[in-house]
Amino acid sequence: MRKVEITLRVNGEEYDLEIEPHRTLVEVLRETLGFTGTKKSCNEGECGACTVIMDGKPVASCLVLALDAHGKEILTIEGLAQGENLHPLQVAFVRQGGIQCGFCTPGMIMSAKALLEKNPKPTAMDVRKAISGNLCRCTGYQQIVDAVITAAQEIAK
Amino acid sequence: MFIRRLPKFEHHAPASVAGALGLLKKYGNKARVFAGGTDLLLAMKKRALTPEHLINVKNIKALKGISYNDKKGLKIGALVTCAELEESPLIKEKAPALWDAVCVMASPQVRTLATIGGNLCSAVPSADTAPPLIAMGAQAVLSGPKGERTVLVEKLFKGPAESKVARNEILTHIQIPKQPERSCAAYLKLMRRAAMDLALVGVAAYVCLDKDNRTCKEVRIALGAVAPTPIRAPMAEQTLAGNEITEALAEQAGKVAGTVCSPITDLRASLGYRCDMVEVLTKRAVIEACSRVKNSTKR
Numbered sequence: 001m002r003k004v005e006i007t008l009r010v011n012g013e014e015y016d017l018e019i020e021p022h023r024t025l026v027e028v029l030r031e032t033l034g035f036t037g038t039k040k041s042c043n044e045g046e047c048g049a050c051t052v053i054m055d056g057k058p059v060a061s062c063l064v065l066a067l068d069a070h071g072k073e074i075l076t077i078e079g080l081a082q083g084e085n086l087h088p089l090q091v092a093f094v095r096q097g098g099i100q101c102g103f104c105t106p107g108m109i110m111s112a113k114a115l116l117e118k119n120p121k122p123t124a125m126d127v128r129k130a131i132s133g134n135l136c137r138c139t140g141y142q143q144i145v146d147a148v149i150t151a152a153q154e155i156a157k
Numbered sequence: 158m159f160i161r162r163l164p165k166f167e168h169h170a171p172a173s174v175a176g177a178l179g180l181l182k183k184y185g186n187k188a189r190v191f192a193g194g195t196d197l198l199l200a201m202k203k204r205a206l207t208p209e210h211l212i213n214v215k216n217i218k219a220l221k222g223i224s225y226n227d228k229k230g231l232k233i234g235a236l237v238t239c240a241e242l243e244e245s246p247l248i249k250e251k252a253p254a255l256w257d258a259v260c261v262m263a264s265p266q267v268r269t270l271a272t273i274g275g276n277l278c279s280a281v282p283s284a285d286t287a288p289p290l291i292a293m294g295a296q297a298v299l300s301g302p303k304g305e306r307t308v309l310v311e312k313l314f315k316g317p318a319e320s321k322v323a324r325n326e327i328l329t330h331i332q333i334p335k336q337p338e339r340s341c342a343a344y345l346k347l348m349r350r351a352a353m354d355l356a357l358v359g360v361a362a363y364v365c366l367d368k369d370n371r372t373c374k375e376v377r378i379a380l381g382a383v384a385p386t387p388i389r390a391p392m393a394e395q396t397l398a399g400n401e402i403t404e405a406l407a408e409q410a411g412k413v414a415g416t417v418c419s420p421i422t423d424l425r426a427s428l429g430y431r432c433d434m435v436e437v438l439t440k441r442a443v444i445e446a447c448s449r450v451k452n453s454t455k456r
Contacts, residue, residue, distance in 0.1 A: 004168065021168035021211070024198075043160040044199050046353065051266050057240060058266040063195050067168065068215065111265065132352030133264020 006070040010035065011079030017066075025069050026050040026061040029076060037077035037106045048134030051107035052076050058114040060133070077106035080113070088154040089113060089147070098147035100138035108134045112148045122152060160202050170213045174220070174300050174327060177212055181325050182302065184210045190327060191215075192236055193272040195263070196279045220274070220329055223247055230335035235274025235328045243268060252333055253449065254289035254342035254361050261285070261346050264353050274328045277313060280320035281355075283382035287314070288361035289344040291379035291387060295333045301326035311379070314386035340365035340375070341449035345438045349425065356382040357426040358434045360414075362442035364402065366450050371401045378410070378439060383418035383431055390414040393439060402447050404440075411440035 003018045010033060019028060029035040029052070038061060041049035045060040052061045053075040080087035089109050092098065099105050108131055115122055115130035122130070127148045128141075136144065171177040181188055189208035191197055192215065200206040214220060220236040223245050231251050233242070242248050242259040249256045262268060262276075262285050276286045277297060290310040297308050302325055310331070315321055322328055336342075342363035348354040359381030367374045376397045378390040393414035400406055420431035 002167070020165065022163040022165050024163065027162070043162075043202065045195060045263075045267050048264065048266060054269070057269040059269045060195075060264075060266040063198055063267070063270055065168075065194065065198070065213075068194075068213070114265070129352070130265060133266050 004067050006067050008033070008066070008069055008074060009072065010074045011076060019066050021065065021067055023066050024062050025052070025054075025059075025064040025066045025074075028066040029061065029074075035076050035078055039103055039106055041103070046133075046135070047104075048107045048111060048131075049104055051110045051134065053110055053114050056114070056117060058111050075110070075113070077109060080109070087113075089116070089151040092147040092151035092154065093144070096143050096147040096150060098140065098144040100136075100140050104134055104136045104138075108136065108144055112151070115148070116152055116155065120152060120156060122149065124149065160199075161204070163198060163201055164204065164207050166201075166208060167210045168213060169210060170216050172216050174217060174329060177214055177217060177327055178300065178302060178325065180210070180212050181327070184212075186324060188212055190278070192275045192278075193238065193270045194275075195267050195271040196275060196281075214327065220327075225251060228335065229332065231331075231333040233273055233331040233333070235330055236272050237274075239263070239268035239271045239273070239276075240265070242273065251336070252289070252293060252342075254292060254344040254363070254446075255286060255333075257344040258285040258289050258346070258359075258361075261348070261352070273331060277310065277331075278320050278322055278328055280314050280316075280318055280386070282317055282385060282387065283355040283359065284387060285344075285346060285356060285359060285381065287387035288359050288379035288381040289342060290331065290333070291389065292342045292344075292361035292363035292377045293333050293336065294363075294377065295331055297322075297328055298330050298332060299323075299326045300329045305329075307332075311387075311389060316385050337365050337375075339367075339370065339450050339454060341446050341453065342377075343442050343445035343449060345442045345445070346381075347434050347438060355425065358382055358420075358431050358438055360435065360438040360442045362439065362446045364397070364443065364446045364450060366402075366447065370451060370454060373397045373400055373402050376443075378414060378443070380414065380418055380435060380439075383420040383435055385419075388417070390417050390439070392417060397443065402443065404444065407440045407443040408436075410443060411436040411438075414439040
């Protein structure tokens with residue numbers, strides 16, 4: 001199979017890659033670039049664990065061909081913290097108990113980040129809609145909603 | 158079920174509709190048009206489809222964008238995503254029923270990818286964009302080797318997951334005619350949860366009221382997920398046409414609509430429940446469409 005040359009811009013860094021057309025964005029992020037913060041779970045766009053932000057919008061990276069992400073701005077969970085300082089969303093998830101097993105967390109946080117970019121003062125219902133495509137099998141949704149609202153308040157300060 | 162990786166394929170990214178049509182002609186049944194990919198890539202992972210060639214149409218500018226013309230109405234490119242429709246003030250104002258539909262489809266991270274053209278071409282019975290488009294009298298514009306042809310969205314479907322878009326054709330855009338004065342449409346969808354579910358039942362109602370703002374001048378009711386394709390409910394429409402729309406009459410139209418559907422029983426809902434819910438949702442959609450007309454004429 002003919003490989004294609006692409007440039008991925010992940011968390012502000014450029015990566016020149018040669019990949020096979022059938023590889024999805026989540027596979028290239030995890031396996032080629034080592035960004036294993038993004039999780040691959042259902043692989044069919046149902047669970048939201050692989051959510052990343054592409055050109056400012058949340059996408060299920062298991063349903064994106066890596067070659068279609070060529071030249072686009074991609075933000076993963078690894079791109080949120082500034083050195084040792086966690087992003088306010090990450091802090092709030094930890095403090096509010098929005099993390100249990102942790103597997104859904106990167107996807108949840110990326111969905112929440114996309115929401116806050118668009119709507120800095122969300123209501124609980126706005127948050128629930130924004131994370132409607134993210135499953136938490138520990139079912140700790142209330143703490144997650146609380147964490148996003150707390151983070152929004154922190155960012156506004 | 159464990160979902161495998163994508164099978165291998167040859168990737169093509171034409172920059173024009175003509176280029177895409179040329180590739181479709183060259184590869185025939187071995188090729189598939191690839192737009193948002195939320196249905197196609199999943200079908201390929203499940204090995205339900207294993208095309209050797211994917212024709213990625215995302216570089217074709219002619220398939221993008223939403224525009225409005227006072228004579229022709231709304232033009233929506235086939236590549237316009239559900240997220241773009243949801244965020245478009247033009248859609249919210251000129252086609253609120255379509256806006257109703259895109260807001261309750263899948264999830265935000267799928268809506269960013271999924272396209273309106275793909276939703277129609279996948280042609281599943283529960284396709285959420287179909288009932289509002291049918292109710293508004295929308296047309297699909299197809300490009301093929303012999304040029305363009307226009308098909309009412311109502312006539313676009315052949316059966317479950319089968320559209321009338323031929324293998325050598327591409328859906329280029331949707332045209333929603335300018336909606337007359339004192340008219341509006343609404344779409345209601347019943348799901349088991351508030352997101353990430355296919356419609357158990359979807360009902361779109363379009364009404365155009367007479368100058369008295371009460372009598373029904375024109376009406377179209379379209380049902381989704383209750384037959385092999387999205388369908389119209391002509392008998393229910395006849396119940397309403399020419400009469401004053403009251404709650405009782407809307408209820409009666411709902412009862413009639415319940416008799417034209419032929420849903421299946423599956424893990425989501427039983428046949429009987431679906432028919433009952435068509436009655437309820439039809440009534441509510443008709444009343445909602447009427448109240449939207451009344452609210453807009455008040456302003």
